[in-house]
Amino acid sequence: MNANELIKQLLLSFNSNDKEAFFSVAREYIEREKRMKHTQVAKELEKALFDRNGNGISFSERRFKNTLPIPRDSEKGFPLLEIKQYEDSFENLIINDNLKNQLDQIIKEFKDSDILATYNLCYKKKILLCGKPGTGKTYTAHIVSSLLNIPLVSIRFDSIISSYLGETASNLRKVFDYIEQGTWIVLFDEFDIIGKNRDDIHEHGEIKRVVNNFLQMLDNFNGASILFAATNHQYLLDPAIWRRFDDVLFYDLPDDETRSKLFERYLKPLKRDQNINLKDILEKSDQLSPADIKMIAEEAMKLSIIDSRNSLTQKDLIIALEKFLKREKLRISTKEAE
Ligand SMILES: Nc1ncnc2c1ncn2[C@@H]1O[C@H](COP(=O)(O)OP(=O)(O)O)[C@@H](O)[C@H]1O
Ligand SMILES: [Mg+2]
Structure with a gap:
């Protein structure tokens, strides 16, 4: 569109009160300005559209309607x-605080990417997120x-990995082609499915080829986005993968x-009894993740709430904690028995 x-x-979208269409067209306009290298104009428009202190439109967790068609697996048609x-x-x-500072730096560098570029420096573009499940990577x-x-x-990744192995590489290519055309925050979540140790003898040769493909695409990626790759199994990744990240x-x-x-x-929504003592709960919740x-x-x-009481008691907390710990114990023993 011109x-x-x-x-x-x-x-038209303003007139019909279609906020989603309005947002989508506005973004397309901004992308057009970027393609024409009108960086300053694009920046100002972006600010006008997104700035929460202004009259920007905000969406909470709404699916983002995009102008380019979402790439799909050609065999099964999955997005x-x-x-x-x-x-x-x-x-x-x-x-x-350590992690907070690291994250803060990533955000600041992205915001100042133009200034960095004038010194021939690039913001941190490819970030590896690792650690146990439920700790906040996603x-x-x-x-x-x-x-x-x-x-x-x-x-x-469930849809990228095709049973037709040649298709997997082509799916990855489609994804990279897509993300290279816009400015996004990109998350390759639980990417260890494809990033597992390339020397693993159990890996099929074709999968190895796909991993190499992924790494090459990561290396060659030159879009204006931040790429995150998250894994719960960082020890499975070989050193070649680590080196790829900024x-x-x-x-x-x-x-x-x-x-x-x-x-x-997480207890904020409900009033609490005065005699609640978190110390006891904290001791017993050692080794638990934020998600737990x-x-x-x-x-x-x-x-x-179900008991129609208007405040939380120590007993509620203990029952919930013990129920959780019991379940964990069961899960671990079932896993060991396997
Ligand atoms: N560090 C954290 N601070 C606050 N909430 C968290 C944190 N980590 C996890 N959570 C909560 O648990 C949920 C699941 O965590 P998630 O980010 O999916 O874990 P991971 O991707 O590391 O397995 C999150 O949506 C959030 O509600
Ligand atoms: Mg996750």
């Missing part, structure tokens, strides 16, 4: 990626998308202080 047509579409705009705040991500990508007001593209963020299980903050955050703590807090609040 500029006049875009502006016409913009007015290979998903695009969403998130809205959340940095404070909600409870991580240690959530981090949502937060970065929110903070920068840029939609998150999540790559679905930064590695490691998500540890939360210490006492961080767990306390997590309980505070969220689950326990929600379970405890539900016990109280």
Whole structure:
């Protein structure tokens, strides 16, 4: 579409109160300015569209309607990626200061990428997120998308890996071709499916080829996005993969202080008894992840709400915690028995 047509579409969508279409056309216009190297204009328009203090349109977790068709697996027709705009705040991500600083730096570099470019420097573009499940790796990508007001593209590895192995490589190519055409926060979530140690003798030769392909595409990636790759099994990745990233963020299980903050955050919606003592709960929740703590807090609040009490008691918390620990024990023993 040319500029006049875009502006016409913009007015039409405004008139019919179709915010999603309005947002989508506005983005296309901005992308057009970028392609024409009108960087400053594009920046100002982006600010006008996204700035929360202005009259920008905001979407909370709505599917982002895009102008280019989403790439699909040609065999089964599944979409290979998903695009969403998130809205959340940095404070909600409870991580240690080290990690916070690393993340802060990534965001700042991206915001100042133009200035960095004048010195021939590039912002941190490819980031590896690793650590145990439920520690906030996927959530981090949502937060970065929110903070920068840029939609998150999540790559679905279940659909990328085709039973037709030649198709897998072609799917990856389609994904990279797509993301190279826009500005996104990109998340290759649980990418170890394709990033597993390339020397593993159990790996089929074709899969190895795909991994090499992925690494090459990562190396050659030159788009204006931030690429995150998340894994729960970083020890499975071979050193060649580590070297490809500009930064590695490691998500540890939360210490006492961080767990306390997590309980505070996830118990916030409900009033609490005055005699609640979190210390006891913190001791017993050693080794639990933020996602586990969220689950326990929600379970405890539900016990109280269903019971028509208007405040949370120590007993609610203990019941929820013990129920969780029992379940964990069962899960681990079942796994060991396998
Ligand atoms: N560090 C954290 N701070 C706050 N909430 C968290 C954190 N980590 C996980 N959560 C909560 O648990 C959910 C699942 O975590 P997720 O990011 O999917 O874990 P991972 O990707 O590391 O396995 C998140 O959506 C969030 O609600
Ligand atoms: Mg995850």
